[in-house]
Amino acid sequence: MNDFIRYTIAGLTLGSMYALIALGYTLVYGVLQLINFAHSEVFMTGAFGSYIVVDTLVGGHGRQNGFMVVVVLGVGLITGALSGAGAAWLLERVAYRPLRRRGAPKLAFLISAIGASFFMSQLAGKLFNRQKNNSFPNFFDNRVLFSIGEADVRLLQVIIIVAAVVLMFFLDRLVQKTKLGRSIRAVAEDAPTAALMGINIDKTISRTFVIGGALGGAAGFLFALFSSLSYQMGFFPGTKAFAAAVLGGIGNPRGAMLGGLTLGLVENWSVMFLPSQWTNVIAFAVLVLVLMFRPSGILGERLGRAA
């Protein structure tokens, strides 16, 4: 039972990050009907961007007092989101928009996105380094906040879950209530008609990328806090977040949140039955199974009808 609680908490932590990344996939899919293969690299950029700023700010001083923790968190989330958003904006400009203007077929978009993903990851490898063991300064010292039974709940886990939930709440409001959200939904529903209604499609697509990129970049910061950061860090979380998006119903933001949490939980619960090195295999197996039996996901696919 204690194991179960422990794994559930870990699963919620991981799952909330998957959900944040999955939102990027799902939003872009909603407006473009394309998988943004390079989103995992947007996530990675967010992690590196926030690391550089936070590291310059506080240096590797280890444990910080309460005030600094808040500062680090705020700065990290903001810089992560900013670098993720910037990367996503550039990505859309360079790898997607020229193809869209030429009316290229879908395969060309996919290949261009894969090329961009490859490029970004390897460029990060060159610029920063190709080691796999870079880690964030440890600000929180694995402090235990409280315990449920004998299962400890750590400060970091709480921070990640809370931050993710807050971000997701704001995103949901943004998509549902704001003018921008309305235009995103309109483009997703029917782009030509949306254009007739006076919506600037190019701008909307660009902004969708930026929003997805900001969430992914913030997730990159959170992920790097409890794991490590490397130029290839995007691959597994990215693929799994995509699986999560499909699981919840790609194109549907609430589905992505649900799918992310589900996948995080399934992955962690599986450790109770199988050795931990099989977790990655399980995530992919879940993806294949979902696609086989319910390709439209748990909540269905439409961004426009998410409300």
Add this chain to the structure above:
Amino acid sequence: MNPALAFLRSDSGKRLGACLGLGVALALMTGATGRQDDYLYAIKEDLFTFHLIENLLIGVVVWLLFTFWPVIRRYLTRPGALGLLAGAMTVIVAQTVLGWYEPEDAKFSGLATLVGDTNGISALSSAFFGWLAWAQLIAVIVVGAAALVLRNRALFWVGAAMAVAAAIIASQAHKKVDELAGVVDHATGVTVAVWGYLTIAVALAIAAISTDDVARTREFVNAVLGWRPGFALGAAATALALYSLGVSSWFAPKSLNATLADVHSLFKGTSLAPIAVQYFIWLSWALVIVAGALVLVAAYFRSIILGIVGAAAAAVGLVITMISIHAITSLAANSENTYATKGPWQNLGDGAWWTCASFLALAAAGLVVAQSALKGRSATAADAAHDPSAGPRFLYAPGATLAVLGAAAAAAIFIPPTLEPSWQTALVTSIGIYMFLAIGLNVVVGWAGLLDLGFIAFYAIGAYTTAYLVGSLPVKPPFELPVLWAIPFAIAVCLIAGVILGFPTLRLRGDYLAIVTLGFGEIVRLVAVNSNGITNGPRGTEDQVPHPVINLGFVKFTFGLDQLPYWYLLLAVMVIVIIFFRRLENSRTGRAWAAIREDEVAAQAAGINPVKYKLLAFAIGASTSGIAGVLFATNVGFFNPDNFKFEFSILVLAYVVFGGMGSLPGAIAGAAVLTWLPEFLRDQVPSEDRQMYIGAVLVIMMIFRPAGLIPAKRRATELRGHGPDSAESQAVPAGGGLGGSYA
């Protein structure tokens, strides 16, 4: 509005911004490598030094090229322009990248320093390596460019003459250095530079004669090839053979470079087979002259019989040449003196192999003559004039395809022995294997239009199947097989794996398929990493996978560490696969694939079962990859899951896309170029950075030339898109909002 601001908001200004962005990207790409102790180190080094300015200048040059493209294009399409450009690039590459002096392993600049430090060097050499090399290149380019701009015939001739003189100066200057040092130098730099200058000379000479306003390279090439089918190839082959017989090195153990005549005196009085003795005195010349004359006369008179006789004579010449070179090398292998070779076929000079290649090409030329004469004596280049509906075909002259194939076969068979061992290794382990994989992936992506991102998984399955069957894994098979017998099993296992993966997923949309195959590729790799008991985990194969043995009863050949035999094995399998795919492409199946790729619903309505055909493509691609896996496993002996990372799937995809999706020659050429280039630039570009450039190449190709290097006929029309009106070809309408802004 402020004029500066207005400029920035204009299309040209935006383009300048993009080009400066390109400059920044280039600065980051080519700059310093990061450090773990200081994450900002590389960025600081790249962006706050002179390095950034250099790359921004490149960006500005690109912007100027874009902005003045209509003007530049007018000059570039003039006769001779492309030749001048290509030749100049060749010389530049030769003088920056290639080796110029083998004993010191020096490039041009290295040799220049050496020459500067040496006394008693000839005036020509010291001038050439001091300043003349670059000065003459610039002079040739300036004169050539001036001739192009002014369209002055005399100036063209002056440029051509200067290029020839430059070629002579370069070769003489280099020769003098070698003579002074008294060494044997196999460095390629000077040869390539001379070829570059000769290219310029030929291009400028053609431009001087030409009366056209625009270059018609395609028409010119086809006119040459089609004038008398087979003549051009025959003449080139004869010339190469005569050159090899007269000048080139035939026998090069240690520090010897013996020409044909030297070989004769070297082996005088030994127990050399009589036919080889005669060969080195006169037979070689006689064979070349007879076969060459027969083929050329046959080509001129379009005679079927003479063509076949010429081909037969060339074949006889090839056999006798091979007997003779085998005789000298095996004799020398058993001798004790200083000219002992490492074994039969070893230590031969370039000339020996070039002569073999020439004979093969001559035989091909004879067949070209016979074939095109059979097709109709009246067929000329003019008759077979380019049919515009045939799509973007480069070679349409009668017999041209066969002639190119013959030349390619001669090169593929007889050039590799002249390469250095490191290049032979590269040829097999990276170029050959990846060509094979690209051919396989081309079926899946190019023909059936299924994006497979886990292609390397089948390669891994093939390799592990082989390792299992020969008993190199911890789990032992019921009976151990010789390694080449693993091929059918690998094909079968990969077929089954392909069907198992494909059956449930091929009903899905294209992008889902991509991600599922990606997942599958990772699952295969992770299983290989994690199942210690079966695959020996990350440590890789337990025992060596044995090298193959070919035993046909009368001949027995054991492969070893020498890479060359693997190349021939690979080539043989590849040729079989290519012929099979070639037949498949235009069969019912191939057409079904094209139909599904272009419109699945319409194809279904026409009675094609998409799942069945997609599955077939998937399985065929998978089994090709499996064969490549077998050949890889037996070549390297030991391998581990790291050989099958996700990156490699992307690399193969990049090769197919770069070459031209759906085009078999494209896939081969794409893989060849993109695997050759990094090997070629090994000293210039860190090997870890290759993948970065590959990624950039993918994006750029998709933006500017989605159909690839050698576009497939059917595919080219499709990838060009259907303009902004057609809804089904786009993800989203291209126009911005109320439209018209980019119309």
